Amino acid sequence: xxxxxxxxxxxxxxxxxxxxxxxxxxxxxxxxxxxxxxxxxxxxxxxxxxxxxxxxxxxxxxxxxxxxxxxxxxxxxxxxxxxxxxxxxxxxxxxxxxxxxxxxxxxxxxxxxxxxxxxxxxxxxxxxxxxxxxxxxxxxxxxxxxxxxxxxxxxxxxxxxxxxxxxxxxxxxxxxxxxxxxxxxxxxxxxxxxxxxxxxxxxxxxxxxxxxxxxxxxxxxxxxxxxxxxxxxxxxx
Ligand code: GLP
Numbered sequence: 001x002x003x004x005x006x007x008x009x010x011x012x013x014x015x016x017x018x019x020x021x022x023x024x025x026x027x028x029x030x031x032x033x034x035x036x037x038x039x040x041x042x043x044x045x046x047x048x049x050x051x052x053x054x055x056x057x058x059x060x061x062x063x064x065x066x067x068x069x070x071x072x073x074x075x076x077x078x079x080x081x082x083x084x085x086x087x088x089x090x091x092x093x094x095x096x097x098x099x100x101x102x103x104x105x106x107x108x109x110x111x112x113x114x115x116x117x118x119x120x121x122x123x124x125x126x127x128x129x130x131x132x133x134x135x136x137x138x139x140x141x142x143x144x145x146x147x148x149x150x151x152x153x154x155x156x157x158x159x160x161x162x163x164x165x166x167x168x169x170x171x172x173x174x175x176x177x178x179x180x181x182x183x184x185x186x187x188x189x190x191x192x193x194x195x196x197x198x199x200x201x202x203x204x205x206x207x208x209x210x211x212x213x214x215x216x217x218x219x220x221x222x223x224x225x226x227x228x229x230x231x232x233x234x235x236x237x
Pocket of ligand 1: 133
């Protein structure tokens with residue numbers, strides 16, 4: 001695990017966008033796993049700005065979403081599909097047919113394999129240590145599947161779901177095992193609400209109570225965190 005310790009959210013966002021940009025520049029056929037969540041919004045915006053200044057051919061890049069709610073129509077503004085269209089597809093001028101979202105477990109795993117496997121996986125982290133929607137209790141070898149959402153997740157995602165008649169209680173998520181097969185993984189954590197999850201990641205490995213800890217021993221894992229997300233004792237890392 002490599003830790004990039006940033007001062008402020010802006011610096012952390014720039015660090016992540018630069019790694020993604022450099023990767024896309026040197027690997028024009030990248031298969032990239034993409035996260036949703038508020039943390040990633042400025043990263044995609046920064047990337048769009050970088051591409052505007054120095055454009056790259058993204059026509060051969062394939063984008064695979066980490067997860068999607070069950071029961072939220074895909075064209076509803078609260079779906080992850082809508083999020084990715086708004087924050088990724090439109091600003092980065094991506095051909096929408098190059099974006100896939102999980103719909104049926106085995107088919108999704110198959111589509112990732114057929115594409116050649118994930119080269120670069122982008123992640124945020126939940127306040128309870130979830131990655132994708134792999135909630136506490138998820139196993140290291142779990143695959144893409146339907147999951148029950150944790151009450152803490154529902155609480156923190158509530159603002160994005162307020163316009164729905166019914167709040168989703170389930171989602172379909174790439175599994176921990178699916179995520180760990182990515183060749184390179186970058187996780188961005190900003191803000192004090194992520195400090196506990198990051199503390200667990202730095203302290204432990206392979207704890208099912210905090211799935212983010214499964215990333216610790218991945219061969220090419222970069223954690224980018226701002227000073228609010230990084231517990232004080234690690235600020236000098
Ligand atoms: C979401 C997604 C995750 C995301 C996490 C954190 O609901 N399933 O992929 O990383 O929760 O979200 P945020 O960045 O809004 O804190």
